[in-house]
Amino acid sequence: MLESVGLGGDGDEIDAVEKAFARFGIPVPYDDAPNWVTVGDLWASLLRLLPRAAEQPDAFFRFCRDLCDKPGTDPHLIDENSRLIL
Secondary structure (H helix, E strand, O other): OOOEEEEOOOOHHHHHHHHHHHHOOOOOOHHHHHHOOEHHHHHHHHHHHOHHHHHOOOHHHHHHHHHHOOOOOOHHHOOOOOEEEO
């Protein structure tokens, strides 16, 4: 597993987070943002708003795929412990 998604902290992370939440049709809970360090932190925010996403077998992978789109990271190599920013 990769240590980081590879987002640079230069604004690309905002686009990636918005895309990942949009896939599930929910708004980004920006109030949670100070607590987002890892993919797991971000995923927990999504599940808080949309608990049924956990029941979809490929939901976490799709979430990771959207997060990895801009940096070009392989979403198969991301897990909940992967940091969002380099």
